[in-house]
Amino acid sequence: MKPQRRLRLGMVGGGEGAFIGAVHRLAARMDDRYELVAGAFSSSLENCQRTGAALWLDPARCYASYQKMAAQEADGIDVVAIVTPNFLHAPVATAFLQAGIHVICDKPLCLNAQQASQLAAVVKQSQCQFILTHNYSAYPLIREARQRVLSGELGEIRFVEVEYLQDWMSELVEQTDNKQASWRGEPAKAGAGCIGDVGTHAWQLASFVSGMLPQSLSAELATVVAGRALDDDVRVTLRYANGARGRLWASQVASGHENSLRLRIYGSEASLEFQQENPNQLWIRPRNAPAYCLTRGSGVLSDEVRTMGRVPAGHPEGYLEGFGQIYREAADQIWAAIDGQPFSGSLLPGIDDGVAGMKFIDAVRHSSMADGKWVDFSAA
Structure with missing residues (x-):
């Protein structure tokens, strides 16, 4: 209605x-x-x-x-x-x-x-209702990737690789008049540096598409630019309950990278790759067949994913539309609550995802402070 x-x-x-x-x-x-x-x-x-x-x-x-x-x-x-x-x-x-x-x-x-x-x-x-705006999880082809992983198309998941690379903080921009950088350089206002700003995006995207949270992790936080109060580079190795391994690299000092968020998931039967800077493409690489590229206009996408598009096939769609999809689905969820109607099947990040993200940051910090010691994530 x-x-x-x-x-x-x-x-x-x-x-x-x-x-x-x-x-x-x-x-x-x-x-x-x-x-x-x-x-x-x-x-x-x-x-x-x-x-x-x-x-x-x-x-x-x-x-x-x-x-x-x-x-x-x-x-x-x-x-x-x-x-x-x-x-x-x-x-x-x-x-x-x-x-x-x-x-x-x-x-x-x-x-x-x-x-x-x-x-x-x-x-x-x-x-x-509480919705957290991890907007990349609302890209149509990210939703398609999640469905294909959870359907078993990739087989048993063996490796999860995610990176989010930027270079905009390669200098002490927080000490300039850059309003976006100034508060991000203050521990009391930001809470965390690179790991909180873009690392949590990488973390959430890998968890959302793979359907898995790690059991343990080993991490190194680094502050590359002298004089900076918070981390600007983080590398994390992940271990999952099914034996899969993972790696996360987030950096805001990776020269030449603007907003390079990339996810790769490898299974026993196939792998997939998504790059945020080319958000209308999803690569699938079967083990014994040619690789192929799904686009947002591909006729083989699921019905739900096809209805997410806002512009005709072949036209770029990405960052703003991802946020728009979050707001569209949030409206459905909120109206159901206002009307006292049950609402199921939401894929929106919520309070539980936010709590998991903060536990992830704390676990990364604990591991890094202990020189990369393996930390049980469930106890973080």
């Missing part, structure tokens, strides 16, 4: 000069399922008011305090998008969940595993 209206959306963060807030706003508008009606876009009231004016919002619904917004918008908005630096994710989410408002939160979940467990308890008590 088609909803009778758009979901009323609020936003915390994403004010003038921010990057990811605009991405979330575009994603929310893509399928016309949301209407942005309120925001605490910045702790600066002037910034908040300017941002609200640019977005045609009522000035009375533009707040310099997220606490005031949560209190006053309990009956005014259905869902809030949290697009702040990491240290605010948990307190902002808690305020809105306790007000009975559903949450769409940017990744990573929060600062550490302890805070993640506390937030998970709040989510459970609130009975609200």
